[in-house]
Amino acid sequence: MQERQNTEEKESLMAPLKTLEADYPIFDSNFQQFCASHGIFSVEDFLVRDIYMLVALAEEHDNSDRLKQAITEILSIMDSQHQSWLNGFELLEDSQKSKNILPTGCERIDAFLQGGLREGFLTELVGPSSSGKTQVCLLAASNVAKRRLGKVMFLDTGNSFSPKRIAYFISNTPEHADNEANRSLPHILDNILCHSVFDIFTLLDVLQQLLNNLTYQIGQRLRMLIVDSISSLITPVLGGAGTHGHALMAFAGVLLKKLAHEYNLSVLITNHMVAGEGGVTKPALGESWKSIPHIRLLLSRDCISNISGMSILRHPCMAIGERVDFTIL
Template sequence: MSATRGRSGEGATTSGCGLKRRNAPQDHEDSEMMNQDQLSTEDWCGRFWNGMELLKDVNEKKHFLPTGLEGIDTLLGGGLRQGQLTEITGPSSSGKTQVCLHSASNIAAKQMGLVMYLDTSNSFSPSRIATIIYGISDLFGQRGFELQTKDARLKSVMKSIICESVFDIFALFEVLHQLEVSLLNCKVNNGGSKVCLLIIDSISSLLAPIIGGKYPQGRSMMISVAMILKKLADEHNLSVLVTNHMVSAGNGAVKPALGESWKAVPHVRLMISRECENNICTATVLKHTLLASGRTAKFVAPS
């Protein structure tokens, strides 16, 4: 999926799908248009669901996508829930990218659907994906895989992972809008498969620069990204997985970046930490729609 970006005289950019996105507002008129866009988003969020609709939605539509990391899957009751946004946060080198790579590999290898991987810091590693795929013990019992060579199996799985490099907020808007249009038109598919997992590693690399004062509408843009992601998850039954870094909270403590406005966005927030000098990681629930905060699980995330 290629992103075509260009500027028009009104500060808008047109994607390859003919869909316009708005850059940071430059004047009063742009600010009013931004507010109108937010109102339309709020209208979408204002749909009321009765109890039976919610129960049916949970039981019939929102399934789990296993990450392939036993501790995390057990902790979350099966893995990443479709229709929800899950955030993995933690210090540098704690294993956040490994969770993303394992999730992408496991979903693609088990033919559960396509994975779209948005890479913001050149963290996507095809060789690491290959290592993970060869280590999935129950992969080769699947129909057709046992008849393929090792390289053919890897090629088949890699075709189910769509990787896109995204290095700024405007490129992110572009790709998300293209994805939405493609999903509506059923164009993002491969042999009948549809995107079921969207990964952004790391979303804080794109959002932190715009909320530091350079962009007056930075926080509004951040919330717009949040609403688009949650809308994609809900309307197209995707699981959205994002990573976030940690910042100082004072007195030597640390906390997830992006502040209080973003804190309310994820349905599930896990903090990952790694033990010194080994690959044993601990996942701690910071936020969950069903689980109590503080629950933990250990898992192995080889480097």
């Protein structure tokens, strides 16, 4: 019963406004026309709109009171989609549920992270260029695929996905001799789904479609979702004084955490570094994004020794500042 109710709520969120008029008479043809003129066709579209600006535009119409009343109803529907509050006991129960851990394939990283990347969590790799973020993503994807643990979806935002590198990781493991690797490589690569995503709107479309597929159990078991890199999609829309870009960023964060939590995926994203006060670098996307990932790992690399480092910036079970050195050949 609860599952059916959740499905109906999701369908309500994504449904075109005109299909909701029967249940919400306030969403009449005048309101639908007003929304369509501003590129809004579903309740979900309101998540990426500046509501204050929309209200100001509504005030220019003769029926402004009714339009604003409909906007308020929309906000009420969106608010009803929020995850309900949990008490301490419920939070403890959730934390004690069996959460699978997907090994990355790097022994030192896996030992450091108490097994690897956790399902049900959004893990973010932050670090400067050439610190190894993409290499960790490719290694983790190849390891999940070659172990046939399930499907991996790799969202490539900057042509970083390398089938040759994946093949190298697969063939250079003890359990895959060269001949065996060559024979099984096509089947292993079938477990990695790669999509090119070059703007935030395409990302939101892909994530929403993925939610729909998982909701209705379309496709085989997905275990890991990788976005390399999230910051390259969000940074271009954060400029200016408006809230539009921040709304898009928040919505992307909500969808990623929803995918991780509700469908027990290991979601792995990368983020670059920017200059902060006093010339000290810091993760991009600012304070608003800082609290979104469950786990934040800082990567660094010594270009002379080719040794990389991983430090804890945020983790539910590990102390901030803990560090391990590793090498990915």
